[in-house]
Amino acid sequence: MRIEPIQKTDTTVFGAIVTGVDLNHLSDEEWEVIEAAWYEHAVLVFTGQHIEEAAHVALGERIGELEQLVADRKSVPISNRKVDGSAVDAESDHFKILKGNEGWHTDSTYMPLSARASILAAQVVPEEGGQTEWADMRAAYDALDNPTREQIAALAAYHSLFYSQSKVGHNPAKGASYGLNDQDVPLRPLVKLHPVTQRPALFIGRHAYGIPGLSESESEALLERLMVFACQPPRVFGHTWTPGDVVMWDNRCVLHRARPYNYDKPRIMRHVRVAGDPRTEAGIRV
Ligand code: OGA
Ligand code: MN
Numbered sequence: 001m002r003i004e005p006i007q008k009t010d011t012t013v014f015g016a017i018v019t020g021v022d023l024n025h026l027s028d029e030e031w032e033v034i035e036a037a038w039y040e041h042a043v044l045v046f047t048g049q050h051i052e053e054a055a056h057v058a059l060g061e062r063i064g065e066l067e068q069l070v071a072d073r074k075s076v077p078i079s080n081r082k083v084d085g086s087a088v089d090a091e092s093d094h095f096k097i098l099k100g101n102e103g104w105h106t107d108s109t110y111m112p113l114s115a116r117a118s119i120l121a122a123q124v125v126p127e128e129g130g131q132t133e134w135a136d137m138r139a140a141y142d143a144l145d146n147p148t149r150e151q152i153a154a155l156a157a158y159h160s161l162f163y164s165q166s167k168v169g170h171n172p173a174k175g176a177s178y179g180l181n182d183q184d185v186p187l188r189p190l191v192k193l194h195p196v197t198q199r200p201a202l203f204i205g206r207h208a209y210g211i212p213g214l215s216e217s218e219s220e221a222l223l224e225r226l227m228v229f230a231c232q233p234p235r236v237f238g239h240t241w242t243p244g245d246v247v248m249w250d251n252r253c254v255l256h257r258a259r260p261y262n263y264d265k266p267r268i269m270r271h272v273r274v275a276g277d278p279r280t281e282a283g284i285r286v
């Protein structure tokens with residue numbers, strides 16, 4: 001197996017391409033190497049895997065218990081096509097949440113337990129656009145100036161999918177799926193200590209709003225400033241998908257977003273999401 005770093009800065013290595021391994025037939029020894037590389041690089045790209053659903057699910061379960069996003073399934077389609085192949089209606093909640101994915105976020109932060117890991121497998125991709133990008137929030141934290149670090153040390157933000165979707169013009173009915181029926185809006189510190197590596201990371205993203213102790217506009221300005229600062233080179237890389245690729249990322253220390261493409265073209269991905277550990281990924285009780 002070969003693990004080639006995508007990016008290296010003074011303080012961090014971020015993203016790696018892993019070759020010489022078959023995720024459909026992964027040994028325990030190979031997994032140990034992958035897991036260690038994952039904690040170091042936070043995002044691992046595996047090309048040409050064509051991973052089967054069962055192997056995809058099993059890979060997630062090596063990390064931890066999975067989030068149940070769809071009834072009776074351990075994986076979820078991130079797809080602009082329905083099961084019958086027809087296009088998802090552009091006015092549907094589903095479509096608007098796909099479009100919402102184009103904003104920087106980390107998965108399930110609006111749920112009581114934010115996600116630990118996500119593993120995305122490409123099945124059908126458009127010829128142009130539709131990349132995914134990641135940003136390293138460990139490196140972003142390390143690059144903050146001291147006054148900003150002090151300013152945010154004790155701050156927290158609420159996380160809501162209603163908030164983030166309303167910012168992109170989508171106001172879904174309560175009681176819809178996708179965690180939109182959730183009544184508890186979790187409060188999460190702006191700095192997250194990674195439970196395994198103990199590295200601090202900025203914990204922000206499009207779902208975050210309403211920092212207690214700040215006015216609405218101060219809160220929005222601070223979160224926007226942090227996001228713009230954090231999500232820029234050398235802390236960002238994008239992956240242009242080829243069918244068969246698999247990417248596994250650590251939601252506790254990176255942000256990600258989908259890039260736009262022509263939605264008339266099919267883009268079909270399979271996603272397995274690993275639930276957070278309640279000891280470290282639960283919101284603060286308020
Ligand atoms: C996700 C996600 C981005 C993409 O699956 O959680 O945000 O590029 N995907 O599809
Ligand atoms: Mn996502």
